[in-house]
């Protein structure tokens with residue numbers, strides 16, 4: 632029996648999924664664009680040995696404009712900067728540029744030389760992939776003359792820059808749903824959704840049998856391991872999760888989406904880095920920026936798509952965040968009402984909630 636061997640080859644999306652695992656392990660990947668290619672290593676997990684092999688290949692460190700602003704590096708590429716590694720730069724330099732943990736204790740001193748010529752697409756794709764890998768958004772890049780040949784020679788995963796930069800939402804497939812009796816309602820059901828790009832699965836908790844033709848009481852809850860599971864007092868997530876479910880139980884119907892976008896989409900390790908910066912006096916938004924992230928890296932189109940897949944088109948949304956309402960509406964859902972969800976304020980999270988009101992437009 633013969634097989635069409637092409638059918639075994641990973642496609643562009645499958646290569647991206649593979650590249651995220653490689654990056655997390657510290658294995659370099661090869662990113663190819665139409666007129667440029669580069670070897671990309673995630674700064675956070677780059678080993679001293681691998682860095683030593685890159686010296687002599689003119690490595691640059693790609694960081695986001697947010698991280699560049701903290702380091703006072705000019706971001707000539709707009710959303711990112713390409714910092715040329717000084718001749719004597721070792722792994723400690725790379726890590727200190729990428730990670731703001733010691734910014735205050737031992738500030739990085741310039742002047743920094745930055746690359747301005749040529750395309751930054753490979754670097755941009757590298758940063759997008761480190762973010763998608765839930766690592767610090769920084770990568771060391773060296774230009775390659777022949778990306779595909781280099782990848783083949785060194786057995787590295789080769790990915791397409793434009794695919795890494797696509798903003799299209801990966802299709803989400805329903806995997807399974809089953810009854811789940813809950814303390815708030817015995818008529819609970821849990822649905823699992825899996826994205827086709829190998830990303831995180833997301834969950835929908837359906838309570839009762841909501842009428843698909845009417846607005847459904849809905850909560851888009853972003854994962855918060857510390858608040859949801861550990862009872863952290865630094866945020867209001869745990870009380871919001873339980874409050875939303877209690878309200879759905881009391882009304883007899885509702886749908887709670889549990890979106891695995893921990894830490895507003897930066898992952899738990901990075902959220903804990905942000906907490907450590909908050910211990911140094913920075914607020915929640917400043918901490919994200921110092922790490923190199925935007926204020927909020929979540930993609931609420933996922934929530935809209937899951938609701939659509941479940942048959943809902945109109946929602947009464949439990950939130951204090953007007954941006955969530957706007958993003959759901961721009962994804963084609965009708966938000967007939969914003970239902971406030973003000974629970975769980977305490978003296979540990981009062982400043983956090985005030986910052987969200989002042990900087991992120993949350994309603995108090």
Ligand SMILES: Nc1nc2c(ncn2[C@@H]2O[C@H](COP(=O)(O)OP(=O)(O)OP(=O)(O)O)[C@@H](O)[C@H]2O)c(=O)[nH]1
Pocket residue numbers: 851853854855856866867868871892893894895896897902905906915919949950951952955972987993
């Ligand atoms: N990066 C970061 N994420 C945080 C921090 N505190 C909580 N989170 C995450 O923020 C998400 C919750 O977002 P919130 O901003 O509290 O609320 P919201 O979802 O925007 O709005 P509501 O619908 O009103 O709750 C969860 O994913 C938490 O893990 C923090 O200091 N930094």
Ligand SMILES: [Zn+2]
Pocket residue numbers: 855857858859866867868869
């Ligand atoms: Zn939380």
